[in-house]
Amino acid sequence: VDYNACQEAQRRLDNLTKPPGSLGVLESIAVQLAGIQGHPRPELGEKVVMVMAADHGVAVEGISAFPQEVTRQMVINFLNHGAAVNVLAQQAGARVVVTDVGITGAALSHPDLHSRRVRPGTRNMAKEAAMTKAEAVAAVEIGIEMVSREIETGAALIATGEMGIGNTTASSAILACCSTAAIEEITGRGTGLNDQVLLKKQAIIKQSLAINQPDTDSPLDILSKVGGLEIAALTGVILGAAAYRTPVVLDGFISTAAALIACKLNEKTKPYLLASHLSQEPGHQIMLKEIGLKPMLHLDLRLGEGTGAVLAFPLIEAAVKIMHDMATFDQAGVSNGH
Amino acid sequence: VDYNACQEAQRRLDNLTKPPGSLGVLESIAVQLAGIQGHPRPELGEKVVMVMAADHGVAVEGISAFPQEVTRQMVINFLNHGAAVNVLAQQAGARVVVTDVGITGAALSHPDLHSRRVRPGTRNMAKEAAMTKAEAVAAVEIGIEMVSREIETGAALIATGEMGIGNTTASSAILACCSTAAIEEITGRGTGLNDQVLLKKQAIIKQSLAINQPDTDSPLDILSKVGGLEIAALTGVILGAAAYRTPVVLDGFISTAAALIACKLNEKTKPYLLASHLSQEPGHQIMLKEIGLKPMLHLDLRLGEGTGAVLAFPLIEAAVKIMHDMATFDQAGVSNGH
Numbered sequence: 137v138d139y140n141a142c143q144e145a146q147r148r149l150d151n152l153t154k155p156p157g158s159l160g161v162l163e164s165i166a167v168q169l170a171g172i173q174g175h176p177r178p179e180l181g182e183k184v185v186m187v188m189a190a191d192h193g194v195a196v197e198g199i200s201a202f203p204q205e206v207t208r209q210m211v212i213n214f215l216n217h218g219a220a221v222n223v224l225a226q227q228a229g230a231r232v233v234v235t236d237v238g239i240t241g242a243a244l245s246h247p248d249l250h251s252r253r254v255r256p257g258t259r260n261m262a263k264e265a266a267m268t269k270a271e272a273v274a275a276v277e278i279g280i281e282m283v284s285r286e287i288e289t290g291a292a293l294i295a296t297g298e299m300g301i302g303n304t305t306a307s308s309a310i311l312a313c314c315s316t317a318a319i320e321e322i323t324g325r326g327t328g329l330n331d332q333v334l335l336k337k338q339a340i341i342k343q344s345l346a347i348n349q350p351d352t353d354s355p356l357d358i359l360s361k362v363g364g365l366e367i368a369a370l371t372g373v374i375l376g377a378a379a380y381r382t383p384v385v386l387d388g389f390i391s392t393a394a395a396l397i398a399c400k401l402n403e404k405t406k407p408y409l410l411a412s413h414l415s416q417e418p419g420h421q422i423m424l425k426e427i428g429l430k431p432m433l434h435l436d437l438r439l440g441e442g443t444g445a446v447l448a449f450p451l452i453e454a455a456v457k458i459m460h461d462m463a464t465f466d467q468a469g470v471s472n473g474h
Numbered sequence: 475v476d477y478n479a480c481q482e483a484q485r486r487l488d489n490l491t492k493p494p495g496s497l498g499v500l501e502s503i504a505v506q507l508a509g510i511q512g513h514p515r516p517e518l519g520e521k522v523v524m525v526m527a528a529d530h531g532v533a534v535e536g537i538s539a540f541p542q543e544v545t546r547q548m549v550i551n552f553l554n555h556g557a558a559v560n561v562l563a564q565q566a567g568a569r570v571v572v573t574d575v576g577i578t579g580a581a582l583s584h585p586d587l588h589s590r591r592v593r594p595g596t597r598n599m600a601k602e603a604a605m606t607k608a609e610a611v612a613a614v615e616i617g618i619e620m621v622s623r624e625i626e627t628g629a630a631l632i633a634t635g636e637m638g639i640g641n642t643t644a645s646s647a648i649l650a651c652c653s654t655a656a657i658e659e660i661t662g663r664g665t666g667l668n669d670q671v672l673l674k675k676q677a678i679i680k681q682s683l684a685i686n687q688p689d690t691d692s693p694l695d696i697l698s699k700v701g702g703l704e705i706a707a708l709t710g711v712i713l714g715a716a717a718y719r720t721p722v723v724l725d726g727f728i729s730t731a732a733a734l735i736a737c738k739l740n741e742k743t744k745p746y747l748l749a750s751h752l753s754q755e756p757g758h759q760i761m762l763k764e765i766g767l768k769p770m771l772h773l774d775l776r777l778g779e780g781t782g783a784v785l786a787f788p789l790i791e792a793a794v795k796i797m798h799d800m801a802t803f804d805q806a807g808v809s810n811g812h
Contacts, residue, residue: 153551154558155539155665159781160754160774201493202809209808213491218801220492227788227795327493414772416498434752434772435789436498443497450565450788451773457565463556470547471540 137407138174145170145459148177152462153470161432165410165455172381172408177459181292183230183449185221185442186283186373187214190238190275190365191257192302193266194344199305199337201328204257207301208239214299214441215246221297221441228449230295232442235282237275238365252278254365261309261344265361272360272368279372280379287380293452294377294384295412296391297442298366304417307393309341309362311419313352314396315426322419324389327438355400363397370394375401378408385452387445388415388437392423399427410452413437413444475745476512483508483797486515490800491808499770503748503793510719510746515797519630521568521787523559523780524621524711525552528576528613528703529595530640531604532682537675538639539666542595545639546577552637552779553584559635559779566787568633570780573620575613576703590616592703599647599682603699610698610706617710618717625718631790632715632722633750634729635780636704642755645731647679647700649757651690652734653764660757662727665776693738701735708732713739716746723790725783726753726775730761737765748790751775751782 145167150156157163169178189211195204213219214234217226225232235250236243240257254274258266267275283294304326311322323338348361359368371394377384378398386392386409398405411424413433424431432451437444465472483505488494495501507516527549533542551557552572555564563570573588574581578595592612596604605613621632638644642664649660661676686699697706709732715722716736724733724747736743749762751771762769770789775782803810 152558153548153556154777158665158775158777159558160776162773162775206809209806210491213801213806213808216801216806218491218806220490220497220796220800223795223799224792226799227792327496430772432773433770433789434768435500435770437496437500438498439492439496447789447792451771451785454562454565454785457561458558461561461564462558463551463554468547468551468554468556470551471544 137171139171141174141176142167142171144176148459151464153465153468159458162455162458165452166459169383169456172383178456180453180456182290183228183293184286184291185225185230185232185295185297185446187221187232187234187297187299187442188279188366188369189234189236189299191240192300192306192364193258193260194262194305194340195302196260197262197340199340200301200326202301204240204301207299208241208244210299211236211239211244215248219441220439220443221446224443224446228446230446230449233286235369237278237369250282258364261348261362262340265348266363267360269356269360272356272363275365275368276372279369280376283373283376284380287382292382294373294382295442295445296370296373296384296387296394297445298370298390298440300364300366303364303366303390305337305341306362306364306367307390308419309344310358310393310396311423312341312345313350313358315422317422322422324417324419355397359397367394371397374398374405378405383408383410385410385412385445385448387412387442388440389417389420390440392420395427396423412448475509477509479512479514480505480509482514486797489802491803491806497796500793500796503790504797507721507794510721516794518791518794520628521566521631522624522629523563523568523570523633523635523784525559525570525572525635525637525780526575526617526704526707527572527637529578530638530644530702531596531598532600532643532678533640534598535600535678537643537678538664540639542578542639545637546579546582548637549574549577549582553586557779558777558781559784562781562784566784568784568787571624573616573707575616575707588620596702599686599700600678601685603686604701605698607694607698610694610701613703613706614710617707618714621711621714622718625720630720632711632720633780633783634708634711634722634725634732635783636708636728636778638702638704641702641704641728643675643679644700644702644705645728646757647682648696648731648734649761650679650683651688651696653760655760660760662755662757693735697735705732709735712736712743716743721746721748723748723750723783723786725750725780726778727755727758728778730758733765734761750786
């Protein structure tokens with residue numbers, strides 16, 4: 137990150153016709169993007185949502201409100217442009233790129249689907265490690281490969297998205313390894329559990345941690361034992377984008393779990409991250425604090441797919457537009473109070 | 475508000491390919507707009523930001539970080555498209571409509587400015603009533619007139635915005651009359667006061683309340699004694715939009731002060747309101763709670779002009795787009811967990 141560009145960007149912001157700092161987070165974003173791009177007036181080009189899809193072995197424990205086949209069905213819905221992420225991405229002028237990193241059942245085939253299945257879903261983490269380390273690394277590498285391809289062909293702003301029945305359970309288990317908060321505090325209702333199933337979900341997370349004993353000092357150990365293939369792939373997307381000096385907008389709970397792992401794998405990742413929204417999942421706030429991020433949108437979303445991240449795109453574009461199009465005090469003949 | 479349309483909208487939302495309620499506030503907005511428009515699939519047309527500008531006599535007490543002439547200078551900046559609200563409105567595809575309801579000095583003239591000056595700024599509320607009741611009513615009527623004209627020529631979504639050096643002082647005084655919170659809790663740094671001037675601002679607000687003794691049961695008495703011409707005009711914008719069954723997106727602290735008065739003048743106003751963002755002004759949260767609104771954006775803005783309201787336009791459009799463009803469970807062949 138180029139600190140000179142950050143300082144120059146801040147100087148420019150302070151000369152624009154508004155009280156210094158009065159555009160709040162938009163100003164921070166403008167400075168952050170200036171630092172990332174090494175230029176005081178950042179530019180944004182093509183926007184892409186990287187949607188990673190995979191299944192979770194732990195779904196057999198009945199910890200989701202929806203059956204496992206919904207992962208596959210929703211991926212087909214993404215490819216047919218019928219899901220929320222498609223509608224919101226279209227509005228934001230962003231492309232949706234869907235990758236199968238491990239959906240169960242017969243391999244899906246579609247001209248717009250990137251088929252990169254590491255294995256047909258993870259193993260049941262309540263009984264054994266969800267993935268071997270090699271499988272987790274393979275999924276991370278797929279994320280790096282996919283995001284690199286997009287950036288090399290023009291993407292300048294990346295959002296993370298996912299689909300995977302059972303993936304709030306895995307994300308809560310990851311957070312449990314990275315925080316001192318109690319399982320009860322960091323386990324939520326996912327797509328809409330009742331009280332009884334919520335208790336079961338908490339018990340399954342505790343059991344998964346007890347059986348696997350993840351090494352909390354090893355992000356890869358955590359990711360492979362209690363993570364997911366799509367979470368590992370998103371970790372790769374985030375690491376890859378940061379390596380290409382490209383900003384990444386995080387969606388909700390699952391995306392932020394991937395970011396938590398990415399930041400532990402490489403502490404230089406954080407300056408490239410932007411938090412879009414605060415999810416209804418209670419652990420999300422704790423995760424964001426752990427990384428040191430503040431969400432822009434408070435919309436009580438709990439859908440995933442990348443929906444919240446895409447909704448934040450116009451805010452990031454607004455921050456850039458401010459830098460280019462606003463008049464300075466001198467240009468406008470406005471008295472500067474300071 | 476049409477409750478049948480609300481119910482039909484909610485039924486449609488529950489059939490779309492997402493867990494019920496998972497789009498949070500976007501779903502509430504879709505239902506709210508359905509109720510306002512009396513149709514389960516609301517439509518949005520032209521978007522307009524109504525910017526009301528006026529000066530405050532209390533500015534002579536030195537309660538702002540900027541000199542009074544900045545009101546006039548910034549209005550010229552609005553007309554030259556150089557201010558933040560212009561840049562953000564252009565991005566959102568919205569028109570900016572600027573009205574002078576009481577800027578001090580020689581009358582401003584510009585083809586795009588609506589000149590409706592009630593008087594050249596309010597009187598100094600620290601010494602006497604800011605306005606007579608007739609002046610406050612005149613300013614409210616200008617707001618109603620201006621918004622009616624826009625709605626009659628096609629505006630379907632209204633945002634409130636303002637410019638007026640000293641208007642956080644007036645807004646805090648209005649809030650003091652409508653809440654039990656202490657002056658210290660509801661008075662903020664406005665455009666950027668230091669500790670010393672903040673204390674002075676608090677003292678001036680206390681003095682204004684002591685001298686004017688506003689009748690807290692009379693919104694018009696509050697508005698005329700410790701309000702502002704632009705705040706009164708915004709009250710009119712809000713009342714007018716509600717009368718035309720048109721949703722109004724509130725900007726920050728000053729706009730919400732106008733909404734507080736509007737809701738007290740007519741309790742049927744509230745269903746037409748949407749809160750855009752949570753301002754850095756500490757009283758804003760209290761105001762929003764008083765009305766019963768939850769802000770969508772947490773961006774630490776403290777600029778006004780309508781900037782936060784305009785930033786929320788894409789979220790409201792997203793809520794509408796979801797209703798029109800998402801696939802249902804049946805259409806997409808996705809299993810509904812319920």
